Amino acid sequence: MSFLNTVLSGLFGNKSQKDIKELTPVLLKIKQEYLRFPALTNDELRAESASLKARISDFIKAEEDEIALLKERAESGELPLEEGEKLYDRVDKLEEIILKKIEEVLDEVLPVAFAIVKDTARRFMENETIVVTANDFDRDLSVTRDFVTIEGDKAIYKNEWVAGGSVQKWNMLHYDVQLIGGIVLHTGKISEMGTGEGKTLVATLPVFLNALAGRGVHLVTVNDYLAKRDSEWMGPIYQFHGISVDCIDKHQPNSTERRLAYEADITFGTNNEFGFDYLRDNMAVSPSDLVQRKHHYAIVDEVDSVLIDDARTPLIISGPIPKGENQLFDELKAPVERLVKAQRDLVGQYLVEAKKKIGSSNSKEAEEGALALFRAYKGLPKHKPLIRFLSEEGNKAKMLKIENYYMQDNNKNMYVATDPLYFVIEEKLNSIELTDNGIEILSKDNEDSGFFVLPDVGAEIADIQNNKNLSEADGLEQKDLLLQNFAVKSERVHTVNQLLKAYTMFEKDVEYVLIDGKVKIVDEQTGRIMEGRRYSDGLHQAIEAKERVKIEDATQTFATITLQNYFRMYHKLSGMTGTAETEAGELWDIYKLEVVVIPTNQPVIRKDFEDLVYKTKKEKYNAIIDEIVKLNKKGQPMLVGTTSVEISELLSRMLQMRGIKHQVLNAKLHQREADIVSEAGKLGMVTIATNMAGRGTDIKLTPETRELGGLAIIGTERHESRRVDRQLRGRSGRQGDPGSSQFFVSLEDDLMRLFSSDRIVRIMDKLGLKDGEVIQHSMITNAIERAQRKVEENNFGIRKRLLEYDEFFVREMEKGNITTDHFTREKREIKLHTHCQQKAIASSLPTRQMLSLPENYSVQELKTGCCGMAGSFGYEKEHYELSMQIGELVLFPEVRKSAASVIIATSGTSCRHQIKDGTGRAAVHPIEIMYGAMKE
Secondary structure (H helix, E strand, O other), rough: OOHHHHHHHHHOOOOOHHHHHHHHHHHHHHHHOOOOOOOOOHHHHHHHHHHHHHHHHHHHHHHHHHHHHHHHHHHHOHHHHHHHHHHHHHHHHHHHHHHHHHHHOOOOOOOOHHHHHHHHHHHHHHHOOOEEEEHHHHHHHHHOOEEEEOOOOEEEEEOOOEOOEEEEOOOOOOOHHHHHHHHHHHHOOEEEEOOOOOOHHHHHHHHHHHHHHOEEEEEEEOHHHHHHHHHHHHHHHHHOOOEEEEEEOOOOOOHHHHHHHHHOOEEEEEEHHHHHHHHHHHHHOHHHEEEEEEEOEEEEEOOHHHHHHHHOOEEEEEEEEEOOOOOOOOHHHHHHHHHHHHHHHHHHHHHHHHHHOOOOHHHHHHHHHHHHHHHHHHHOOOOOOHHHHHHOHHHHHHHHHHHHHHHHHOOOOOHHHHHOOEEEOOOOEEEEEOHHHHHHHHHHOOOOOOOOOOOOOHHHHHHHHOOOOOOOOHHHHHHHHHHHHHHHHHHHHHHHHHHHHHHOOOOEEEOOOEEEOOOEEOOOOOOOEEOOOOOOOOOHHHHHHHHOOOOOOOOEEEEEEEEHHOOOOOOOEEEEEEOOHHHHHHHHHHHHHOEEEEEOOOOOEEEEEEOOEEHHHHHHHHEEEEEHHHHHHHHOOEEEOOOOOOOHHHHHHHHHHOOOOOOOEEEHHHHHHHHHOOOOOOOEEEEEEEOOOOOOOOOOOHHHHHHHOOEEEEOOOOOOHHHHHHHHOOOOOHEEEEEEEEEEEEOOHHHHHHHHOHHHHHHHHHHHHOOOOOEEEEHHHHHHHHHHHHHHHHHHHHHHHHHHHHHHHHHHHHHHOOOOOOOOOOOOOOOOOOOHHHHHHHOOOHHHHOOOOOOOOOOOHHHHHHHHHHHHHHHHHHOOOEEEEEEEEEOOOOHHHOEEEEEEOOOOOEEEEEEOOOOOOOOOOHHHHHHHHHHH
């Protein structure tokens, strides 16, 4: 396929070449305009930008004047509600016209605006001071910024200032490829530019241009260090032209200062803070409490990280619930530990049996050995002796053959393989299911044999309803008792499930770290600690119980939004990154963002070697240390990329034993991130970094290290995403620098264990990889990349489904079926509520029949029916990946009055609904029922 692509590209040219060809005429116009600016004085240059502002303002003045008149009439209080609504409909149409006209005029002035920014950068680079006639903006700026001083009627701008905690002297001027990148960003697309190509400088062009419209430009970064640094570093270029700049991460939430930061022409901040401010605005009780204005234009730095890696994780504002401290984790921890130990012993026995029988010449005995191996895998897939045994020649292929046999006919006979276990782990789905044997062990100390068994609520409710001897009051009382019993057992089973996950699927220093007695999540993409984030649905408390630290109280969701939906609210969205091409399909499908690959300013001469594949992790790590020692002897700097804190600390200990000086950068040491990464290109430096720590900080070489071959990238494992591997490689070879990259892989790595195809297994078996041997071949590298694509497609499907759920609720709100109390500053303060009436929902005959409801059912009967449906669908076995809560809805006024609410929670591929009453007890029912009820 790659050969075919090469031939077609040679004949017709690739997409990148076509994109650049289309943009070249605009580039030539910019360069033509730029030629006239060096002859202008500093004041004349500033007058050019003021002229552009006036031109844009005049172009939309008529529509803005009409909007002001319409709002004045609507808010006078003299018009009927219907007339006010019509006026606001006209306002909305005028706003749409204004947005179109702004884009039209910005396209016209783009060459001049870009040339102004470039000439401003040239003047700061060539002059230590720039003197202009002072205006009020200059005087106000001089009070808070030391790079501006006022002397009489003159303002003096210096060309050095503090940014990110250190003094920066301006020494940058835009290359042609950076001008092209700026054009791409302005047109609402993603600009893919390699590491070291100056994406931060590229952003100054479209940010300046769009800020001239006065509607606000948001520049979104992945961490607060970059947000603060970039606002300080690039700020003077904008402020020289009277454009205000601020950073929301410098100010407290809900403060006047943060509101003023949003009023600035250009606002820097992190994706999370922008999202959380939106949620806080949704919880505001008055328009004066709002901090954000309309979402006009955003440029997202490291757009792949924000819009893809973080897309599945909703932002949540949560709060305490009554009796939130009453949890079962401590109570059930001991039985679960006993269960996990029993499973570990059983898996050990199966592994011993597999080792004895799997190589037998007797086909029946060999088959028994393969089945024992498969049971061990289903029992504890992360068991290290099991992983080691599966890496041996032929073993994984035999196990996969057995797995395929039991999976045929829709897993019809899978119970034969899994029933002897105490619980079954589906590692790819991140789920655990208790077996009858497991329930028996958990119930051993209880007289009630059904202590951990959920009742068949649907059947029992039907029995109660069909019992003619019961009065209506007695029937309702029995239903309530049944529901209470179900709720208690449901919570008990769920707690056990989350504890089992914590003990068998979440490893310390891999998925999370312990710092100051607190469990903190590690971002699998960047290796950074996700401050303030907690696993939801009780999983975080389960891990706290496992680690024997304080178990935090349970919480409830007050407001939530996914980053997917937040950024889709912007009128215009664009982004920049070094790695987006592999995800171009998803970015277009979900966000309608086209990816344009910008060529590098200098050719990339970095050498990317084929993967080195070893049999075991031990052999791989020894080979990595040998490679580091070899390169360190000649002084070549190295960046060693790891996938977890655990691996980075293991390699650090091994290097200490060999006497190699090195720096470690992982989730525990992220405060020193920028300092460590900026030093990584110096002579003899060895830097171990968890994934993409230090993203946004260039690694600059010295003349000596260039001669030695530049920065050597050593990848300790292939990540499940090709982008992360490309990001790591991209740290080397910036701006034509020399460099190299080499990935080390073992058959025990998670990617190879979970997602390698039968083909990889067959290839490795044919090649006959022995202990201590290494294989390096393009066929293996390509096979690994296919496995990565398989994972990426799976993750895309999860994100797509999450988006579809979100879109459903948005559509329902637009129809008025769901009420919201969100104010917008420009819109009317009158809130129109459309409530779903009980009879309207009751008219849904299919839904009523599914829930066994009478024609005019009560709230209590609705709750009872939903709980019954949950039991019949077996939802106690539902898996939750992170089980993020994504919203809160009120079906109709009667539910609100009875202190009940409907909470929707998602885990990527699965959803559940909880109907909570005043006691906090919960029950679950399938999402399809809610969809049907709300649609009908």
